[in-house]
Amino acid sequence: MAETNVHETFRGDLLAHCYRMVGSVEEAEDLVQETMVRAWRAADRYDPSLASLRTWLHRIATNVCLTALDGKARRPLPSGLVPAGDDPYAPLTPSLDVPWLQPFPDVRLGDPAVAAQQRAGLRLALVAALQLLPARQRAALVLRDVLQFSAAEVARALDTSVASVNSSLQRARATLQEAAPELEELSEPADPDERAVVDRYLAAFEAADVAGLTKLLADDVVLEMPPVALWLEGRAHYSTFMERVFAMRGPGWRMLPVAANGSTGLATYAPADGGLRAHSVQVLAISGGLVRRCVTFADPAVFGLFGLPATLNDGGE
Numbered sequence: 001m002a003e004t005n006v007h008e009t010f011r012g013d014l015l016a017h018c019y020r021m022v023g024s025v026e027e028a029e030d031l032v033q034e035t036m037v038r039a040w041r042a043a044d045r046y047d048p049s050l051a052s053l054r055t056w057l058h059r060i061a062t063n064v065c066l067t068a069l070d071g072k073a074r075r076p077l078p079s080g081l082v083p084a085g086d087d088p089y090a091p092l093t094p095s096l097d098v099p100w101l102q103p104f105p106d107v108r109l110g111d112p113a114v115a116a117q118q119r120a121g122l123r124l125a126l127v128a129a130l131q132l133l134p135a136r137q138r139a140a141l142v143l144r145d146v147l148q149f150s151a152a153e154v155a156r157a158l159d160t161s162v163a164s165v166n167s168s169l170q171r172a173r174a175t176l177q178e179a180a181p182e183l184e185e186l187s188e189p190a191d192p193d194e195r196a197v198v199d200r201y202l203a204a205f206e207a208a209d210v211a212g213l214t215k216l217l218a219d220d221v222v223l224e225m226p227p228v229a230l231w232l233e234g235r236a237h238y239s240t241f242m243e244r245v246f247a248m249r250g251p252g253w254r255m256l257p258v259a260a261n262g263s264t265g266l267a268t269y270a271p272a273d274g275g276l277r278a279h280s281v282q283v284l285a286i287s288g289g290l291v292r293r294c295v296t297f298a299d300p301a302v303f304g305l306f307g308l309p310a311t312l313n314d315g316g317e
Contacts, residue, residue, distance in 0.1 A: 007039050010054055012109035014061050016118045020142050021065035023075030023101045023131050025108065025305050031068055035061040051153070058147065059157040062139050069135040075101040077128045077295060078224040078231040080179075085230045088241040094227040101128055101226070103283050103297050105306045106259035119262035121146040124283055124295055127261065129180040137172040140165050193289045198257065198264045201284070201291060205268075208251040214239045218290040225280070225296040252276075258306050267303060268296075269312050276312040278303045
């Protein structure tokens with residue numbers, strides 16, 4: 001029982017690790033539980049002179065994830081699946097056969113200190129880019145570059161050589177640099193104006209003020225909306241799309257701030273049947289005082305991950 005309690009202190013850390021590997025919160029929770037079971041069974045074989053408890057647990061979790069990923073399709077965002085669209089009026093048909101990347105509720109990390117430590121490593125841009133990598137390359141890069149394990153520790157975790165790890169890292173970094181060069185920005189401090197930008201974005205959205213929203217967007221802003229396999233780039237496309245949304249659904253939307261993927265998110269409720277119904281969770285990437293990317297998870301089931309209700313009354317409760 002004592003070992004189990006010690007292991008539990010790493011649950012949030014392990015959950016973030018498994019999520020980066022598999023791209024699903026529900027799957028990650030199952031894999032953490034499997035990790036805990038394996039760690040409990042192997043507790044008498046743990047040697048603190050060879051590895052810290054955290055390193056040992058992450059080694060178990062990594063191998064649990066690699067087994068789970070064997071033969072499974074990757075979890076993309078629309079921007080990792082299809083070219084950018086150029087029609088804000090394109091049909092919004094969900095692609096339900098795609099296992100989409102899920103948003104991560106920061107509250108699942110538990111300890112606020114863990115949440116602060118994990119912030120950059122949970123950004124959607126990074127997690128989405130990781131899904132482009134083969135599973136073992138993904139594991140090597142997460143362990144080395146995100147968790148800051150030594151090359152020797154990564155080699156032990158993957159049961160391979162340091163030379164093999166370095167080769168995998170070289171290929172993985174090249175893939176990420178080509179697919180998502182903006183990842184270098186993730187090491188930068190959070191935008192100090194992020195909260196103010198989000199507040200203005202929320203106010204403009206709830207007021208159905210497209211002009212106000214547009215002022216908060218970067219020129220090359222990206223909007224994507226899984227499970228719809230469509231994404232748009234540019235302020236003009238974003239603005240036109242929002243005009244379409246408000247024309248279709250009317251005004252009277254409500255938004256609740258949430259913490260998601262180390263960033264600010266907004267749970268969005270649309271007017272329906274005289275009330276407000278769960279519509280989507282938007283995860284915003286903000287820098288330079290502007291919204292650079294909005295990933296809108298337009299699946300009401302996502303609200304359950306955040307412990308949010310499916311409906312609100314007009315008073316917002």
